[in-house]
Every structure is written in structure tokens, then in C-alpha cells.
Amino acid sequence: MSFVKLTASTLAIAAVSATAAAARDNVQVAGSSTVLPYASIVAEAFGENTDFPTPVVESGGSSAGLARFCEGVGENTIDVANASRAIRDREIEACAEAGVTDIIEVRIGYDGIVFASQIDGPAFTAFTQVDWFNALSPMVLVDGELVENPHTSWSDFNADLPDAEILAFIPGTKHGTREVFEEKVLLIGCEETGAMQAMMDGGMSEDDAEDACLSVRTDGKSVDIDGDYTETLARVDANANGIGVFGLAFYENNTDTLKVATMGGVEPSTETISTGEYPVSRPLFFYIKAAHIGVIPGLKEYASFFMADEIAGPDGPLAQYGLVSDPALAETQAKIADEETM
Amino acid sequence: MTDATATPDAAPAPHRKKGGSLLELDARTRKRNAAEARFKAYGVIAITIGLLFLVALLFAIIRNGIPAFTQTFLTMEIVLDEETVEAAEGSIVATSQYRNMVAEALQVKLADVGIETDKEPRDLMLMLSPGVGAEVRRVVQESPELIGETVEFRFLTASRVDGYTKGRVQREDLARDRNLDATHLDIVDELMDQGVVERTFNLAFITGSDASESRPEEAGIGVSMLGSLFMMIVVLVCALPVGVAASIYLEEFAPKNRLTDFIEVNISNLAAVPSIVFGILGLAVFIQFAHLPQSAPLVGGLTLALMTLPTIVISTRASLKAVPPSIRDAALGVGASKMQAVFHHVLPLAAPGILTGTIIGLAQALGETAPLLLIGMVGFIASNYPDGLASGFLDPNSAMPAQIYEWAKRADPAYYERAWGGIIILLAFLMTMNIIAIILRRRFERRW
Numbered sequence: 001m002s003f004v005k006l007t008a009s010t011l012a013i014a015a016v017s018a019t020a021a022a023a024r025d026n027v028q029v030a031g032s033s034t035v036l037p038y039a040s041i042v043a044e045a046f047g048e049n050t051d052f053p054t055p056v057v058e059s060g061g062s063s064a065g066l067a068r069f070c071e072g073v074g075e076n077t078i079d080v081a082n083a084s085r086a087i088r089d090r091e092i093e094a095c096a097e098a099g100v101t102d103i104i105e106v107r108i109g110y111d112g113i114v115f116a117s118q119i120d121g122p123a124f125t126a127f128t129q130v131d132w133f134n135a136l137s138p139m140v141l142v143d144g145e146l147v148e149n150p151h152t153s154w155s156d157f158n159a160d161l162p163d164a165e166i167l168a169f170i171p172g173t174k175h176g177t178r179e180v181f182e183e184k185v186l187l188i189g190c191e192e193t194g195a196m197q198a199m200m201d202g203g204m205s206e207d208d209a210e211d212a213c214l215s216v217r218t219d220g221k222s223v224d225i226d227g228d229y230t231e232t233l234a235r236v237d238a239n240a241n242g243i244g245v246f247g248l249a250f251y252e253n254n255t256d257t258l259k260v261a262t263m264g265g266v267e268p269s270t271e272t273i274s275t276g277e278y279p280v281s282r283p284l285f286f287y288i289k290a291a292h293i294g295v296i297p298g299l300k301e302y303a304s305f306f307m308a309d310e311i312a313g314p315d316g317p318l319a320q321y322g323l324v325s326d327p328a329l330a331e332t333q334a335k336i337a338d339e340e341t342m
Numbered sequence: 343m344t345d346a347t348a349t350p351d352a353a354p355a356p357h358r359k360k361g362g363s364l365l366e367l368d369a370r371t372r373k374r375n376a377a378e379a380r381f382k383a384y385g386v387i388a389i390t391i392g393l394l395f396l397v398a399l400l401f402a403i404i405r406n407g408i409p410a411f412t413q414t415f416l417t418m419e420i421v422l423d424e425e426t427v428e429a430a431e432g433s434i435v436a437t438s439q440y441r442n443m444v445a446e447a448l449q450v451k452l453a454d455v456g457i458e459t460d461k462e463p464r465d466l467m468l469m470l471s472p473g474v475g476a477e478v479r480r481v482v483q484e485s486p487e488l489i490g491e492t493v494e495f496r497f498l499t500a501s502r503v504d505g506y507t508k509g510r511v512q513r514e515d516l517a518r519d520r521n522l523d524a525t526h527l528d529i530v531d532e533l534m535d536q537g538v539v540e541r542t543f544n545l546a547f548i549t550g551s552d553a554s555e556s557r558p559e560e561a562g563i564g565v566s567m568l569g570s571l572f573m574m575i576v577v578l579v580c581a582l583p584v585g586v587a588a589s590i591y592l593e594e595f596a597p598k599n600r601l602t603d604f605i606e607v608n609i610s611n612l613a614a615v616p617s618i619v620f621g622i623l624g625l626a627v628f629i630q631f632a633h634l635p636q637s638a639p640l641v642g643g644l645t646l647a648l649m650t651l652p653t654i655v656i657s658t659r660a661s662l663k664a665v666p667p668s669i670r671d672a673a674l675g676v677g678a679s680k681m682q683a684v685f686h687h688v689l690p691l692a693a694p695g696i697l698t699g700t701i702i703g704l705a706q707a708l709g710e711t712a713p714l715l716l717i718g719m720v721g722f723i724a725s726n727y728p729d730g731l732a733s734g735f736l737d738p739n740s741a742m743p744a745q746i747y748e749w750a751k752r753a754d755p756a757y758y759e760r761a762w763g764g765i766i767i768l769l770a771f772l773m774t775m776n777i778i779a780i781i782l783r784r785r786f787e788r789r790w
Contacts, residue, residue, distance in 0.1 A: 024635060026726075026737070026738060028636065028637070028718075028738070030718070030721070033751075036555070036721075036722065037554070037555035037556070037752070037753065038555075039722070040554040040555050040722035041554040041555060041556050043554065043722060043725070044553065044554040044557075044722075044725060045435065045437060045476075045554075047725060047726070048437050048476040048479065048480075049434070049435055049436050049437055049479075053726050053737075054725040054726050056637055056718075056721065056722070056723045056738040057721055057722040057723070058637075058718055058720065058721030058722075058723070059720075059721055059751075075635075076629060076630075076633050076634075076635065076636060078636075227751075228751045229753065230750065230751050230752070230753070249753065250753045252519075252520050252521075253753040253754045253755070254753065254755065255515070255518040255519050255520075256511070256512070256515035256519075256755075305434065305435075308434050308435060310433070310434060310435035310438050311435060316438075317438075317472060317556060320472070320556070321555065321556050
């Protein structure tokens with residue numbers, strides 16, 4: 001019967017795969033969707049310039065990538081996790097529990113976070129951290145009193161901003177960008193308005209007050225975007241009043257539909273980010289599982305190729321795409337060469 | 343009775359007026375007829391709305407997707423100088439050295455055709471795809487005998503130049519763009535007049551592999567098409583025999599009791615389970631438990647096979663049921679065993695229905711993305727052509743719908759256009775499969 005043959009061949013395929021599964025010859029990468037464009041550019045060039053196959057790069061967010069990274073050691077786990085924030089202590093512990101003890105941290109460079117809206121929409125051209133805190137925090141200071149956020153329009157708290165409904169599309173909690181947004185925008189706004197002091201005066205401990213500063217209102221004026229920047233772009237496209245939080249490189253690819261706002265009076269650009277003038281920037285990282293070096297062919301070569309001057313340097317393709325290159329590149333190169341773990 | 347015949351009009355139908363004609367419609371009939379006319383009108387309106395949506399959708403897909411099938415090229419000559427090639431091969435990133443070589447040649451080319459510009463070679467290179475260095479290197483490696491000669495290349499232009507020739511990028515959009523400015527477009531205009539830059543059909547979109555974020559002009563759907571093909575082979579090989587065997591047993595041999603009723607209900611329920619659930623199952627069983635490789639079409643195919651199984655079982659059982667009992671009875675009557683009756687008579691008659699169900703199940707699996715997200719088939723993956731059968735099943739690959747999803751996520755608007763182009767190709771596949779299913783049904787189906 002032909003069924004018998006078909007079933008037999010199914011079993012044969014399963015058997016072949018079980019043995020072949022033991023030999024993976026390509027590097028597997030997963031993690032931050034902000035780092036994905038850079039990683040894919042490097043992976044492509046790596047495949048073109050070496051005899052190794054092009055590495056596989058998946059996205060899904062920094063936290064999701066690091067969670068997969070910490071699943072354990074072995075060929076069915078990923079070799080490199082991309083992250084748009086530094087690895088947390090909690091994650092290092094989780095890694096150690098699963099047997100991933102030797103991790104090499106590589107800082108790729110810096111990336112800016114920009115605030116952009118429809119090119120023909122209301123004139124959102126200049127923000128400060130205080131504006132964003134007043135717009136998005138669930139508790140704000142009004143006339144020295146800590147009250148539930150009464151603001152519905154940007155002009156409610158800053159007459160220089162347009163009288164447009166507050167509608168912000170911010171990265172969801174699984175994105176590393178969210179953490180940077182919280183720490184470099186909301187927390188600073190919280191401190192500057194005095195809301196944090198007011199919370200501490202009201203009997204909160206410093207840690208609790210800090211946590212309260214980082215929360216955002218849940219009445220629909222702030223929308224968490226768990227997908228990629230294209231989803232944020234689609235939301236901004238559909239709402240004239242909407243303001244999206246984007247990576248600088250994404251904005252620079254879409255200057256025909258988006259206009260960017262300054263933060264604290266500084267225009268975001270690779271120059272202002274590299275000098276540190278633009279306040280909302282963050283380092284990008286990738287993490288290598290040291291136990292896989294020598295087991296997965298091309299892993300160490302991929303890392304040193306990534307950080308070569310011709311790739312990650314100021315004239316390389318990554319800088320061309322929008323990465324602010326790291327001034328301390330030589331140190332990182334040495335770190336990879338010595339396989340220096342955390 | 344005599345009364346009735348004597349006075350025929352004495353007991354008229356209560357609703358018909360005395361002396362009313364049969365040909366004249368009374369109020370109630372008119373009402374019923376009007377209701378019928380209204381109902382027909384609703385039907386026509388519903389179909390019109392449906393058709394309008396379909397036309398709008400197809401129009402949007404074709405308008406947005408057709409540009410992806412053409413690409414702008416720039417033809418120029420490069421002297422493959424031996425020393426430069428050697429120096430380039432000595433560098434870690436050889437392709438960037440080849441790129442510099444192209445940059446200098448481009449400046450020479452512009453001077454040759456009489457275009458004056460004070461742009462630096464590096465700045466001029468913004469008009470060409472970032473992948474040109476790799477293309478030169480590939481040619482040098484494939485045919486080393488060309489070193490020292492002048493070779494003509496047909497380079498892809500950068501995605502924004504391509505967008506300009508397609509009308510996607512306007513001059514005013516470039517005012518705030520870091521990559522290209524209006525003076526580049528003046529050069530492009532002049533080169534187009536001279537025939538150095540031209541837009542032609544781009545086969546590489548259909549046969550090519552995925553490209554990185556910075557070079558959408560190179561990206562093609564070919565490798566993920568192979569990924570889909572290998573997955574469909576796995577689905578067919580796993581789901582068809584299992585599904586058909588299960589339905590033959592349930593339909594022809596199994597006793598009708600509570601257990602088989604329970605199984606039947608569960609198969610119907612399984613057909614309605616969201617596909618993402620099968621993805622989670624695939625991740626847990628095939629990758630975490632069975633240790634099969636991640637991102638491999640084999641795992642994708644196995645996961646989709648689970649999803650297709652209920653569809654095949656349901657359609658197979660329906661077509662087995664449709665074979666009249668007289669066929670079985672006749673076979674049994676002339677002394678065939680039950681198994682002979684099923685395999686010699688019932689199954690061949692049910693085959694067209696089974697095939698139709700299988701093809702529709704496969705088409706469904708072909709368009710599925712959600713389960714693939716969880717087993718690592720979405721990302722920058724489809725960049726290596728599989729070399730051989732085993733590598734086709736086991737090496738990381740993507741699938742057509744996953745590739746489209748990935749392109750739609752990327753920053754450069756040129757990728758958006760490619761996502762629409764990918765949709766056209768995927769739709770073409772799905773339509774072909776459905777048409778084959780219809781033809782099979784029309785040709786081989788027997789009615790009793």
C-alpha cells in the first residue's frame with residue numbers, strides 16, 4: 001500500500017533529522033527589534049565576507065531574547081542575544097540557574113530615542129521631560145498638590161504646546177526602549193516637577209516613589225505598542241494627534257511622513273547623541289554565550305566581525321544606517337579577542 | 343352540496359373580494375411578493391458589497407505590489423585591477439574595499455558620459471545599493487580569470503533612487519533625508535536620459551534571498567518560497583497518510599460507541615483551534631522535547647501538519663460517507679473482504695474528494711504565519727539557499743507569509759512595497775492550488 005510507503009518515509013525523515021539535529025553550523029541570534037536592523041546588516045556582510053553561512057537573526061524584544069538566551073547551553077538554544085538595554089541581575093541569575101554562566105557583554109554603540117508625529121499634524125516640535133511626565137503619569141503635581149492626572153490636552157500644562165488631545169504610542173514593557181523611556185524621560189520629569197519629592201513627603205519610600213514615577217496612566221491616553229516601530233508608525237499615521245516613540249534610525253528612514261520634536265531643546269541626530277547633548281539615548285548590546293564559542297562554528301568570528309572598525313566604526317555601514325558608534329570600540333574588540341566574561 | 347352548487351358565490355375565500363379575478367393580485371399576495379423582491383435586493387446588495395471589497399482589495403494589492411517586480415539598474419564598467427583586488431581580499435571586510443573600487447569607477451563613468459558634479463565618490467555611492475561591493479567580490483571569486491580586465495556590471499541602485507523612478511519618493515521628501523538629496527536625483531535624471539540607468543523587470547525578486555535592512559533593493563522571496571515548499575512536503579507526507587488512515591478506520595471499521603463519538607467531536611473541535619496554539623505545541627514538543635533544530639522547515643511542516651490533520655480527516659470522512667452503501671454491499675456480496683471492499687472500491691471513488699480536501703488544507707497551511715512565529719521562522723533568516731534535500735528540511739529558513747510579515751515590519755518604505763509584491767506571489771500560489779482543487783473535483787467527482 002502506498003500509505004505504508006509514505007509512513008515509512010515519514011519515519012525515515014524523522015530519523016534523519018534526529019541525527020542531523022546534532023550539527024548546527026550557523027550562528028543563531030534573537031532579541032531586540034531595535035538591534036535587529038544592525039544585526040541583519042552585519043549578518044549579511046559576514047556571510048558575504050567569510051566562508052561561514054549567514055547567521056539567523058530573529059527579533060521579538062530584548063526581554064524575550066534574553067529569556068531564550070537563558071534557557072540553557074546546547075545547540076538548540078540561541079548563541080547571541082541582542083538587547084537595547086543592559087542585562088538585568090535577575091536575568092543573570094536565571095541564566096546561571098540554567099547553566100549559562102559565562103556571558104560576554106558587547107556594547108555595539110548608541111542609539112537615540114525620538115518623539116515624532118505626523119508631518120502635517122499639530123506642531124509638536126519641542127518637548128521636555130517635564131511635558132511627558134505631565135502628559136503620561138497617573139499622578140501629577142497641580143498647584144503643589146499631588147492629584148490624579150487631570151490633563152487631556154498638551155496645552156493644559158504647557159501653553160507652548162498645541163491644544164491637541166494627549167495620545168502617545170510608547171513601546172510596550174517587553175521592549176528595552178521602554179526602560180530607557182521610563183528612566184530618561186518619565187523619571188527625570190518626575191524629579192524636575194517635584195512630584196517625586198511630594199510622593200516621598202507623603203510617606204512613600206524612595207524606591208516606591210521611583211516606581212510610582214515610572215508608571216503611566218491607564219485611561220487610554222498612553223498606548224503600549226508591543227509590536228515593532230512600523231506598528232507605531234501605522235498608529236501615528238491614523239491619528240493626527242498621536243505622538244510615537246521611535247528609534248532614530250527608524251525615523252531617518254521615514255522622514256517623508258514623520259516630523260521629529262526636540263527634547264530639552266536639542267535636535268536628535270547622530271552628532272548630538274555622540275556628544276551626549278541629546279538626553280534620551282541608550283547603549284545597544286549583544287550578549288554571547290561563551291560556552292558556545294568553539295562549538296558553533298563562526299560565533300567568535302561573527303562577534304569580532306561585528307565590532308571591526310570597518311563595520312561598527314564611524315564610517316562603517318552601521319553608522320550609515322543610524323548607529324552612533326562607540327568611542328571605546330578598541331576596548332570592546334580586545335574584550336572579544338580575550339573572551340572576557342561578565 | 344346542492345346549496346353550494348346553486349350559490350357558488352355564497353362562501354368566498356375570506357380574503358378575496360366577491361367577483362375578484364385570479365389574475366388580479368390582492369393585498370396579501372402583493373405583500374408577500376414585495377417581501378420576496380426585497381429579500382432578493384438584499385442578496386444583490388450583499389454580493390455587490392462583497393465584490394466591491396474584493397475589487398478594492400485586489401486593486402490595492404496590485405497597485406502597491408506591482409512596482410516590486412521591477413527594479414532600477416545602473417550599467418557601468420569596472421577595471422578589476424589586480425593590485426586593488428589583492429588589497430581588498432586582504433582586508434577583514436573585503437566588500438567595503440570593493441565598494442570603494444566601484445565608487446571610483448562611478449566617478450569616472452559620470453565624467454565619461456559628460457555629467458559634471460563636485461560630489462565626492464563616497465557621496466555618489468549613495469545612489470547605488472550598499473550591496474554592490476559584494477556583487478563585485480562574487481564575480482571576482484567566481485571567475486578569477488577576469489582580474490585585470492574591464493568588466494561590465496549591472497548594479498542595483500539604492501532603494502531611494504529606485505523609489506524615485508517608481509514615483510514613491512518625491513523630491514520634496516528628500517529635503518530632510520540624510521541619505522540622498524535632490525542633486526543626486528538630477529544626476530539620476532540625466533543618466534536615465536542617456537540610458538545608463540533603467541528600470542526593468544527584476545527576476546531576482548521572485549528567485550532571490552532575503553536581504554538586510556539597509557538594502558531592500560536586493561531582497562527576494564525565492565528562498566522563503568523553497569522554505570514553504572519543503573514545509574508543504576512535510577505536511578503532505580505526515581498529514582495525508584495519517585489523516586486518511588484515521589478517517590477510513592473511523593468511518594468503515596470502528597464500532598459506533600461513546601468513544602468514537604467522543605473522538606469525532608474532538609476532531610471537529612480541533613479544526614477550530616487557533617493556529618497559534620499549534621505553534622506553542624510545536625515549540626514544546628518538537629524543539630524543547632524532541633530537540634529538533636530551530637527555524638527548520640521540518641519543524642514548521644510538522645507543526646502545520648498537526649493543524650492540517652483535522653481538515654483532512656473531516657473532508658476524507660465526508661467523501662467516504664458520500665460513496666453509496668450499495669458499492670460496499672456489492673463488493674461484499676461477491677465475496678470481497680471488508681478491507682478489499684474499502685481499498686478496491688470505496689477509496690478510489692472517494693479519492694477526488696480526499697484530494698480536494700487535502701489541497702485546501704495545504705493552501706491553508708501555506709498561508710499560515712502565527713505558528714511559525716513561535717518556532718523561530720520569522721526574522722532575518724531566508725538568506726542562504728539550501729544546498730540539497732537534507733539542508734532544505736533542516737537548515738534555518740522562513741516561509742512566504744512569514745517573509746511578507748517580516749518585510750512589512752522593516753523601517754525602509756521600500757520593504758513595504760516588497761511585502762505587497764510578496765502578497766501577489768502568495769495569492770497566485772493559493773489561487774493555483776484552489777483552481778487545481780476545483781478542477782480535480784469537477785473532473786473526477788461522481789454523483790449517484
